[in-house]
Amino acid sequence: LQLETDLRRALDGNELRLFYQPIVSLADETLLGYEALIRWQHPTRGLLPPGAFLDAAENNRLTSRLGAWVLRQACTDAAGWPAGLRVHVNVSARHLAEEGFSDLVAAALDESGLPPERLELEITESTALFAAEATLQAVSEVTERGVTLALDDFGTGYSAITALHRLPIHTVKIDRSFVADVVTRPSTAALVQGLLNLGQGMGLQVIAEGIEDLDQADWLRRHGCAMAQGYAFGRPAPLPSRAEALMAEV
Numbered sequence: 001l002q003l004e005t006d007l008r009r010a011l012d013g014n015e016l017r018l019f020y021q022p023i024v025s026l027a028d029e030t031l032l033g034y035e036a037l038i039r040w041q042h043p044t045r046g047l048l049p050p051g052a053f054l055d056a057a058e059n060n061r062l063t064s065r066l067g068a069w070v071l072r073q074a075c076t077d078a079a080g081w082p083a084g085l086r087v088h089v090n091v092s093a094r095h096l097a098e099e100g101f102s103d104l105v106a107a108a109l110d111e112s113g114l115p116p117e118r119l120e121l122e123i124t125e126s127t128a129l130f131a132a133e134a135t136l137q138a139v140s141e142v143t144e145r146g147v148t149l150a151l152d153d154f155g156t157g158y159s160a161i162t163a164l165h166r167l168p169i170h171t172v173k174i175d176r177s178f179v180a181d182v183v184t185r186p187s188t189a190a191l192v193q194g195l196l197n198l199g200q201g202m203g204l205q206v207i208a209e210g211i212e213d214l215d216q217a218d219w220l221r222r223h224g225c226a227m228a229q230g231y232a233f234g235r236p237a238p239l240p241s242r243a244e245a246l247m248a249e250v
């Protein structure tokens with residue numbers, strides 16, 4: 001309950017932050033975009049990761065306020081980036097199913113001026129498993145607008161195949177738990193190869209997550225994975241402030 005009160009204050013008082021992690025092309029390590037990852041700059045507890053507060057938000061009807069803040073902030077930030085770069089925003093199943101979700105996306109795009117094609121929404125497999133009519137409706141409204149959908153943590157849920165079947169998925173993100181063992185464990189390698197084949201066979205974009213070293217990057221490149229994300233290419237970090245960016249130029 002204290003957490004809930006604190007979180008309401010955080011939403012009102014500019015304590016939430018978006019960190020951004022690069023998404024790169026594996027062929028040449030060109031930057032393709034960033035995934036937005038929320039943090040809470042708590043006045044006494046320091047910088048909190050999403051695991052410390054997202055569940056509290058989910059359970060206390062703060063989901064839509066928090067989700068709206070993330071979408072608006074991410075679109076505003078991304079509108080100032082070079083035109084080729086896309087932004088990925090994580091969306092909770094609960095928020096996606098709420099009335100008004102697609103209007104919120106439309107408003108975030110309009111207010112920021114970000115072209116819809118530069119926004120990708122990340123959802124998890126369980127979102128698809130429990131997808132109610134409202135979710136399917138919201139998804140079709142945002143994708144008709146040109147926004148794309150990524151299936152996050154691909155391979156870890158019960159419903160990977162169902163999700164691909166039911167929703168207009170554009171990208172799958174191979175979960176980092178598979179990437180961690182891909183070089184050292186033959187059975188994991190076979191599994192990742194299968195996920196890559198499935199994604200490519202369906203004409204989807206595939207991003208490998210959680211790449212921490214160059215052996216993993218090499219393996220994935222050699223096995224046909226085009227895109228990657230992970231500490232090897234960049235940790236989640238705040239956008240440089242305008243002042244810092246100016247300093248870096250001189």
Ligand code: G
Pocket residue numbers: 036037038049050051054070090091092236
């Ligand atoms: O950044 P970190 O690895 O600590 O993120 C942990 C989890 O929190 C990830 O599963 C990520 O998808 C989720 N997450 C991060 N930012 C957001 C956000 O803005 N909204 C939602 N719904 N989930 C987020």
Ligand code: G
Pocket residue numbers: 021037090152153176209210211212229230231232236
């Ligand atoms: O569930 P989702 O994919 O949205 O979560 C992304 C999370 O993964 C973020 O919390 C981010 O901090 C974390 N992450 C990103 N890259 C790496 C990595 O290379 N290694 C590990 N262990 N975690 C990572």
Ligand code: MN
Pocket residue numbers: 035090122152
């Ligand atoms: Mn994600």
Ligand code: NA
Pocket residue numbers: 152153154173175176209
């Ligand atoms: Na993931």
